[in-house]
Amino acid sequence: MFLSNSDLVELVAFRRQLHRAPEISGAEQETAQAVVRFLMPSKPERIITGLGGHGVAAIYEGAEPGPTVLVRCELDALPIEELSDSEHRSQVPGKGHLCGHDGHMTMVAALSRGLGRQRPQRGRAILLFQPAEETGAGAAAVIADPKFREIAPDYAFSLHNKPGLPLGHVALSEGYANCASRGLRIVLTGHTSHASTPEHGLSPMAAVAWLMPTLTALGPGGALDEEYALVTVTHASMGEPAFGIAPGRAEIWATLRTLTDAQMGSLCERAEALVQDAGQETGLGVELSYHDVFHHCENHPEAVALLRRALDDEKLAHGPTEPMRGSEDFGLFGRQAKAAMFLLGSGEDCPHLHNPDYDFPDDIIAPGARIFMRTLRNLLG
The missing domain is CATH 3.40.630.10 (Zn peptidases)
Known part of the structure; x- marks a missing residue:
C-alpha cells in the first residue's frame, strides 16, 4: 500500500x-x-x-x-x-x-x-x-x-x-x-393568435403531441447490442404562460443514445426525417441542433x-x-x-x-x- x-x-x-x-x-x-x-x-x-x-x-x-x-x-x-x-x-x-x-x-x-x-x-x-x-x-x-x-x-x-x-x-x-449520446434540440415555429380565434394562427401543438411519442418509439431501448437505440424526451415547452394567447412556437429536447457511433448516425437521420415531415405536414418552421455530443x-x-x-x-x-x-x-x-x-x-x-x-x-x-x-x-x- x-x-x-x-x-x-x-x-x-x-x-x-x-x-x-x-x-x-x-x-x-x-x-x-x-x-x-x-x-x-x-x-x-x-x-x-x-x-x-x-x-x-x-x-x-x-x-x-x-x-x-x-x-x-x-x-x-x-x-x-x-x-x-x-x-x-x-x-x-x-x-x-x-x-x-x-x-x-x-x-x-x-x-x-x-x-x-x-x-x-x-x-x-x-x-x-x-x-x-x-x-x-x-x-x-x-x-x-x-x-x-x-x-x-x-x-x-x-x-x-x-x-x-x-x-x-x-x-x-x-x-x-x-454508449454514444447527443442532445437533439427541436424548435417549431408558427405564429400566435388570440386564444379565442386559434384558427387565425399556426400552433405547433399537434406537431408536439405527435412528435414526442413518435421520437421515443425510434429508440425503445432493449438489449445493449449494436442495434441498441434509446430516445428520451427530456424537455418540452410551448407558447407563453398566458390564457389569452394561442401558441406560435415550441421546443422539444430529446437525448439520442446508441451503443456505437455508426448506429448514432442512423438514429439521427431517422429522427431528423420525422421532424422535417412534421414541419411539412403542418407548415411549421423547423430548426434542429445538436448539443452535448458524446462518442x-x-x-x-x-x-x-x-x-x-x-x-x-x-x-x-x-x-x-x-x-x-x-x-x-x-x-x-x-x-x-x-x-x-x-x-x-x-x-x-x-x-x-x-x-x-x-x-x-x-x-x-x-x-x-x-x-x-x-x-x-x-x-x-
Missing part, C-alpha cells in the same frame, strides 16, 4: 473540500487551482494548466525511455441542487458533485503521493484532470489544445464509480464500455489486460460488465492511445448518479488509487 494513514486522512479532507465547492463544466477555475496546490508538494517535472479550458496535467518523468501512461479524471460538477445534511455538502446553490468527480479527482491526486516519493524507472506518468466532461466538450478540447502534443500518451486509463455494484468491486470488459467508449484489449493484472496483483475482486448506458467522453482518448475504463463499485445501496442525495463514498478512494498505481508501476517500474 503506497498511501499512509495520514495520506488517507488528507485525501478524504481534500475530497470533501472539493465537494463543498462544485463548479460546473467550463467554470472549473477554482477546482483546477485546488488540484494544482495539492500536486505541488510532489514536485512533478511539469504541471500544464489551462489545458482545453481549465484542465491540469502533471508530468512525472522516469530516468529511462519508455511509454507515456495517462491517468485521467474529471473536474466538473453538475447543475443540480444537492439534498444532504452532511457537513461537507455543497455550499453552492443549484450545483453539486453528484456524479463522483470529486472522488475521481481525489484518487488521481493520490497518485502524486506515490510518484513524488518514487519516480517511474522509465517513461512518463501523466495525471490529467479534465474539464467539461458532463457536456461532452472537455476531452475534445483537451486533445485539440496544442499543449496536448507534449503529452501524447501511449496508454490511457480512467474509472467511474458505479452505484449498485458492491463497494470496492471492479467491473471491467474488453470492447464497448459506454462511444471502447476498451482496448491490451489496456484491459494491464488493468486485470493490476487487480490480481492487488487482490481486488473483479468481473466482467456490460456497457454503461451513460456516456463518457473518455472514449476520445481511445483514438489517441490504448485506453480502458473500469467501474468501481460505490455500494449496492448507494444513491444513483445524478441523484440529489448522491455522495461519493470515501472508502473507495484507496482501492481506486491502488489500481492506478499498480498499473503505472507494472508499465513503468
Whole structure:
C-alpha cells in the first residue's frame, strides 16, 4: 500500500473540500487551482494548466525511455441542487458533485503521493484532470489544445464509480464500455393568435403531441447490442404562460443514445426525417441542433489486460460488465492511445448518479488509487 494513514486522512479532507465547492463544466477555475496546490508538494517535472479550458496535467518523468501512461479524471460538477445534511455538502446553490468527480479527482491526486516519493524507472506518468466532461466538450478540447502534443500518451486509463455494484468491486470488459449520446434540440415555429380565434394562427401543438411519442418509439431501448437505440424526451415547452394567447412556437429536447457511433448516425437521420415531415405536414418552421455530443467508449484489449493484472496483483475482486448506458467522453482518448475504463463499485445501496442525495463514498478512494498505481508501476517500474 503506497498511501499512509495520514495520506488517507488528507485525501478524504481534500475530497470533501472539493465537494463543498462544485463548479460546473467550463467554470472549473477554482477546482483546477485546488488540484494544482495539492500536486505541488510532489514536485512533478511539469504541471500544464489551462489545458482545453481549465484542465491540469502533471508530468512525472522516469530516468529511462519508455511509454507515456495517462491517468485521467474529471473536474466538473453538475447543475443540480444537492439534498444532504452532511457537513461537507455543497455550499453552492443549484450545483453539486453528484456524479463522483470529486472522488475521481481525489484518487488521481493520490497518485502524486506515490510518484513524488518514487519516480517511474522509465517513461512518463501523466495525471490529467479534465474539464467539461458532463457536456461532452472537455476531452475534445483537451486533445485539440496544442499543449496536448507534449503529452501524447501511449496508454490511457480512467474509472467511474458505479452505484449498485458492491463497494470496492471492479467491473471491467474488453470492447464497448459506454454508449454514444447527443442532445437533439427541436424548435417549431408558427405564429400566435388570440386564444379565442386559434384558427387565425399556426400552433405547433399537434406537431408536439405527435412528435414526442413518435421520437421515443425510434429508440425503445432493449438489449445493449449494436442495434441498441434509446430516445428520451427530456424537455418540452410551448407558447407563453398566458390564457389569452394561442401558441406560435415550441421546443422539444430529446437525448439520442446508441451503443456505437455508426448506429448514432442512423438514429439521427431517422429522427431528423420525422421532424422535417412534421414541419411539412403542418407548415411549421423547423430548426434542429445538436448539443452535448458524446462518442462511444471502447476498451482496448491490451489496456484491459494491464488493468486485470493490476487487480490480481492487488487482490481486488473483479468481473466482467456490460456497457454503461451513460456516456463518457473518455472514449476520445481511445483514438489517441490504448485506453480502458473500469467501474468501481460505490455500494449496492448507494444513491444513483445524478441523484440529489448522491455522495461519493470515501472508502473507495484507496482501492481506486491502488489500481492506478499498480498499473503505472507494472508499465513503468
